[in-house]
Amino acid sequence: MLPKIMGILNVTPDSFSDGGRHATAAEAVEAGLRMAEAGAAIVDVGGESTRPGAAPVPLGEELRRVMPVVEGLVCRGVPVSIDTRKARVMAEALAAGATMVNDVSALTHDPDSLAVAAASSATIVLMHMQGTPETMQQAPDYADVVAEVRAFLDGRVAACVAAGIPEDRLVRDPGIGFGKTLEHNLALLRNLPALGSPLLLGASRKALIGRLTGADVHSRLPGSLALALHAARMGCAYVRVHDVAETVQALRVWAACNPG
Incomplete structure (x- = not known):
C-alpha cells in the first residue's frame, strides 16, 4: 500500500523552506485546497516554525495564525492535521x-497535551527530537541512534496508551533533521522498519539533501521525491511533503512498476 501524503502548510514567517509564502489566511486556505485536489490525504497546518534555531511563538500568535486556516479547510471538507x-x-x-x-x-x-489527545478521537503523530528547536543541531550525539530513537518512540507510545489513547491512533516519526547529523539521518533512513509502525517520514527539502547533493533549499525536489519513494519501499504509512502533486505522480509511477 502506498503511503498517504500529508501536505505541509506552514503559516509562519520563518519556516526553513516556505516561511512567509502565505500572506493571508485566505491564501493559505487556497494553498491547502490545491494540496487536497492534488492528492494529499491530509493537510498539516503549522503556525510555529521548528527549524533549527527557531524561537518559540506565543500562544495567542500561534492561534491567530492557524485557526482561520484550520476552519477554512475543514469547512471545505479537507482533512486537517494541526502541527503544534x-x-x-x-x-x-x-x-x-x-x-x-x-x-x-x-x-x-x-503537560496538558496528553489529556487533550486522550479526550479526542484524533490520530497522534509522535516525533523524536533530541533537544529543542533552539538547541537540537548544536551537538547531536547518540551511542546508537536507531536503538535510541526506537526506545524513545516505544516509551512515548506506552505513555500515550497509559493516558488512555488507543495504540491504533498513534503514528511514529523518527524526526529526520531534529537533533541529528547527516550520518544519524542516514542510519535512520536505512533502518526505518526497525523503528516500529505505523511510521511517518518527514524529510521533504531537508538539509540532508543539501549535504548529499549541494542543492539549496529551493532546489531539493528531486531529493525529496527520492526520499518519498524510499519511504514507500520501506513501508511507511505517511510521507509529509511540500510538493504534493509531484509526490503523487512519483508514487503512482513507482507503484505501477512495483505491483504488490
Whole structure:
C-alpha cells in the first residue's frame, strides 16, 4: 500500500523552506485546497516554525495564525492535521474539526497535551527530537541512534496508551533533521522498519539533501521525491511533503512498476 501524503502548510514567517509564502489566511486556505485536489490525504497546518534555531511563538500568535486556516479547510471538507506543541492549540483545532495532531515533542512539551489527545478521537503523530528547536543541531550525539530513537518512540507510545489513547491512533516519526547529523539521518533512513509502525517520514527539502547533493533549499525536489519513494519501499504509512502533486505522480509511477 502506498503511503498517504500529508501536505505541509506552514503559516509562519520563518519556516526553513516556505516561511512567509502565505500572506493571508485566505491564501493559505487556497494553498491547502490545491494540496487536497492534488492528492494529499491530509493537510498539516503549522503556525510555529521548528527549524533549527527557531524561537518559540506565543500562544495567542500561534492561534491567530492557524485557526482561520484550520476552519477554512475543514469547512471545505479537507482533512486537517494541526502541527503544534501546545495543548490549547491542539484543543481548539480539534474542536474546529482537525482529525490529527502532529507534535514534534511527542506530547512532552505541554503537560496538558496528553489529556487533550486522550479526550479526542484524533490520530497522534509522535516525533523524536533530541533537544529543542533552539538547541537540537548544536551537538547531536547518540551511542546508537536507531536503538535510541526506537526506545524513545516505544516509551512515548506506552505513555500515550497509559493516558488512555488507543495504540491504533498513534503514528511514529523518527524526526529526520531534529537533533541529528547527516550520518544519524542516514542510519535512520536505512533502518526505518526497525523503528516500529505505523511510521511517518518527514524529510521533504531537508538539509540532508543539501549535504548529499549541494542543492539549496529551493532546489531539493528531486531529493525529496527520492526520499518519498524510499519511504514507500520501506513501508511507511505517511510521507509529509511540500510538493504534493509531484509526490503523487512519483508514487503512482513507482507503484505501477512495483505491483504488490
